Amino acid sequence: MKTxxxxxxxxxxxxxxxxxxxxxxxKKTVLAAExxxxxxxxxxxxxxxxxxxxxxxxxIHSSSKSENKAEVIQAVTSGSATYESIEFRDTTVRQYGxxxxxxxxxxxKTKQTGVANLLVTHxxxxxxxxxxxxxxxxxxxxx
Numbered sequence: 001m002k003t004x005x006x007x008x009x010x011x012x013x014x015x016x017x018x019x020x021x022x023x024x025x026x027k028k029t030v031l032a033a034e035x036x037x038x039x040x041x042x043x044x045x046x047x048x049x050x051x052x053x054x055x056x057x058x059x060i061h062s063s064s065k066s067e068n069k070a071e072v073i074q075a076v077t078s079g080s081a082t083y084e085s086i087e088f089r090d091t092t093v094r095q096y097g098x099x100x101x102x103x104x105x106x107x108x109k110t111k112q113t114g115v116a117n118l119l120v121t122h123x124x125x126x127x128x129x130x131x132x133x134x135x136x137x138x139x140x141x142x143x
Contacts, residue, residue, distance in 0.1 A: 022095035026131075030093065030100045030124045033131045041076055041083045049073050054125060054132040062118050062138040082111035088120075098126035105141065117141040 022030075033052060040048035050073065057069040067075065075081040088104035095101075102122045109115045123135035 020094040054134040100124040
C-alpha cells in the first residue's frame with residue numbers, strides 16, 4: 001500500500017511538472033497538420049483527409065452528432081457538408097508524450113448551416129507516418 005502511494009505521488013508530480021508543455025517541433029507540426037485539415041475540409045480533398053484522419057477517429061459536432069472517419073470523409077466529399085471557411089483563434093497546445101491536444105475558439109461557416117462560433121478540442125496522435133487527427137469535440141460558444 002505504501003509503495004503504491006509513493007508511485008502514485010511520483011507519477012502525479014511528474015505529470016504536473018512535465019506534462020502539457022509541447023515540444024516546439026511537435027507544436028509546429030501539429031498546427032501545420034491542423035491547417036492541412038482545414039484546407040482539406042474546404043477543398044473536399046479525400047486523399048488528404050484519408051491521410052490526416054486516424055482510422056478510429058471520433059468526430060463530435062456541436063449538435064452532439066458523432067461521426068467516424070468514413071462518415072466525415074463521405075459528408076465532406078459528397079457535398080452534404082460544405083465548409084466555406086474554418087478559422088481558429090485563441091489556440092492552446094498541450095502535449096503528453098505522443099498525444100497533442102489543441103483547443104480553439106472557432107468560427108466555422110458551412111453552406112448548410114451558416115456561421116457557427118464554437119469551442120473545439122482536437123486530439124492528435126503520433127504514428128509512424130506522422131500526426132493523425134484522432135478525436136474532436138465541439139461546443140457552441142454563448143452568444
